[in-house]
Amino acid sequence: MKNNKIFKTSDLQKLDKYTIENEPVTSLDLMERAATVFTEKLLIFFPNSHIFNILAGSGNNGGDGYVVARLLHQKGLNVKAFGLHENDCLSPDCAVNRKRFIDMGGCYIEVKNPDNLQPDENSVLVDAIFGAGLNRPVTGFLGDIIHRINCLSHPVVAIDMPSGLMGEDNGENNGAIIKADYTFTFQFPKLAFMFPENVVYVGHWEVLDIRLHPIILREYPAAYYYLTEEVVASRLLIPGKFSHKGTLGNTLLIVGSYSMMGAAMLAAKGAIRSGTGLLSVHVPRKLKEMIHLSVPEALVEVDRNEFCFSGVDNLSRIQAVGIGSGIGTSPVTAEGIRQLLSVWRGKIVLDADALNLLAADSGLLELLPKGAVLTPHPKEFERLAGKSVNDFDRLNKLSTFASLHQVYVVLKGAHTIIATPEGECYFNMTGNPGMAKGGAGDVLTGIIAALLASGHSSLDAAIIGVYAHGWAGDLVAEEQGMRGTRAGDIADKLGWVWKKMETYNMAKQR
Ligand SMILES: NC(=O)C1=CN([C@@H]2O[C@H](COP(=O)(O)OP(=O)(O)OC[C@H]3O[C@@H](n4cnc5c(N)ncnc54)[C@H](OP(=O)(O)O)[C@@H]3O)[C@@H](O)[C@H]2O)[C@@H](O)CC1
Ligand SMILES: [K+]
Incomplete structure (x- = not known):
């Protein structure tokens, strides 16, 4: 390699x-x-x-x-x-x-x-x-x-x-x-x-x-690595001939609130394009129809609360959870997360408001399952770990945070960094400034959640997800320019990226 x-x-x-x-x-x-x-x-x-x-x-x-x-x-x-x-x-x-x-x-x-x-x-x-x-x-x-x-x-x-x-x-x-x-x-x-x-x-x-x-x-x-297609593609699991929707994993996305449904739809689109056998999207009751209409492949699970996330009842058939995109930071939702983290010890990716809630209550941080994936942007990371004086200092903080809490942290940026609990950092090489727009991070959460559910380790899901997301963004920018790039376009281009990686992997296996 x-x-x-x-x-x-x-x-x-x-x-x-x-x-x-x-x-x-x-x-x-x-x-x-x-x-x-x-x-x-x-x-x-x-x-x-x-x-x-x-x-x-x-x-x-x-x-x-x-x-x-x-x-x-x-x-x-x-x-x-x-x-x-x-x-x-x-x-x-x-x-x-x-x-x-x-x-x-x-x-x-x-x-x-x-x-x-x-x-x-x-x-x-x-x-x-x-x-x-x-x-x-x-x-x-x-x-x-x-x-x-x-x-x-x-x-x-x-x-x-x-x-x-x-x-x-x-x-x-x-x-x-x-x-x-x-x-x-x-x-x-x-x-x-x-x-x-x-x-x-x-x-x-x-x-x-x-x-x-x-x-x-x-x-x-x-301690530091950079991601290349070769390294990333070789980590991607290829479904076997006898795989079926039961073996490719059931992803649960807990996303959206009354004023932020776009984020939920984008996360769902990212997940549905990333190989999960089944996708369940947990949304506030009022928003059920939107998911049905925008991502018809998904199963919709409704919250007790009409407007925001307040808790989940049944996690028995779930392989991975993605939570955060557009959920808001209301006390009801904070309590919902507490309840979730108290019972869920499996694979999970947390983004956006889920991270803001963790930052506001360090007790929640302690509940994170080992190996959880966190995907903050620099401001969210600052809320979690404090201010950094420069980029090198931020990198050190990232490593320390990942080791201390035994989690994988995906710090989003021009070279998104994946920090591991073992003190290693992986720098992504794909992506472009056209992706620095609302919604792009929600797509990433969906991708990582789906990769987790379909059998990838936390590290592999983070590495593959980040690389694929950036690559899809590069393809969109090539076709429509950086200015014209929308988060939804990134999700739409994922199929092409997976095809490339699968072809690469299968050629290697021959
Ligand atoms: N390794 C490889 O695989 C290959 C490397 N190769 C090449 O070698 C390069 C590294 O070369 P290099 O080690 O001779 O160092 P270089 O950067 O030329 O500095 C020279 C000297 O300057 C000094 N110095 C330091 N700071 C200073 C300062 N602020 N103000 C004033 N002086 C200062 C310091 O000496 P000092 O004063 O500390 O005794 C230092 O030793 C590498 O970048 C690549 O281009 C390729 O040729 C082949 C394969
Ligand atoms: K030089």
Whole structure:
């Protein structure tokens, strides 16, 4: 299976060393390999007609920069390398590659004063000042250089990382950071790329496979993962030939209240498209007809209360519960949740108002069954776990919360995060801003509930559900644009996503 770990940048040296010793390969050849895949990618984004200016630092990131300069020069392109060296203390591989570039007649300009950095007009700037070796904020001469680059209107492409950005925690990073338009990063995305506050530095990013040794990639531990189709699809259970509606699970959705019936319908639509054998939708009495009409495949179960959820009587044939979309936060509903959580020890996903009720009464939190799935957006998570000072802090809070309460927390966002009770975090890679609209989260709740009911573990249901939901949203945006994307369209596109995953899985099994 393709490796999908997000290692720490400080782990890189060990991965590097193992590869060098066991492939074996020299560090110079590994640098050549990395810079070659970078150059290929660069030329896809900026084909031959461009002028390239390379901004090279003194470490191995700078070394990569000199190799890129040489490769571009060998292709006959217009390239210039700016040496940004405070002293002449270069890493050995950087020094070798600077010499190789100069010896082959490459245009090299040593910059000792930030004002002397004059990139060519219309050039693409390649940022090779710092990469994974950054260990403190960038100030002084190189800080001034970075500020200067950020004021230019040239496109900037970063090698491995935008210079100045720490791989993980930037909470105390008050130094200068390159604002790249593109970052092509080696082997795995860096944790910092996942945080909204860093998008201004990272720009559009892609991972380049530089073939670090597969054994070390497999065996070296990581707490963070990113989701790829391969990893997600292989977790999806495929119904067997003799499956029937009794074996594919009965999902109970407890959703909607008098003023929020749309949420109930959207959750039901998400569930009915996600493989549950049976779907029961529990709604206030007044709203029965709406579900019958909008999701005719669902069984409708009515609450004693006409307007909101007040409790359930019979859970005997249910495999998973989804609760929260549009239920409101009235005291009657809070009591209904208390009653539910007092008796239900099975699979459950809680969203929206169910989370707000948990946040308002920590006693309810204690009643959660082990392995429950919670799907807050950042504001709901803040109500549950308190304010965070930055994205990295929020990630730590998320992990702590999941471990403390032994639950899976799906923190919704551009890279939705799934935190496990064991301290692992999975970052989603699908989805787009067009999905940031009311109702999209309700569809997700329905999907996860249906996956739970049809036999998936909490982790698999959360991972598959989040990925599929984002993928469906991407398909809608492709057809109708982000602006035109509606939550209901996401549910409608799910069938296509499941088909893709099923086909992938069946091909693997052959
Ligand atoms: N590993 C791999 O698989 C491969 C990695 N490759 C490439 O290597 C890159 C990592 O290279 P790297 O380790 O030499 O570090 P890099 O980022 O160039 O920094 C250089 C030095 O700067 C220093 N320094 C730190 N912060 C500073 C600051 N604020 N202001 C001033 N100085 C500061 C610090 O040294 P110090 O001063 O602490 O002694 C640090 O060592 C990686 O991103 C990728 O591009 C590929 O070539 C091949 C495969
Ligand atoms: K860089």
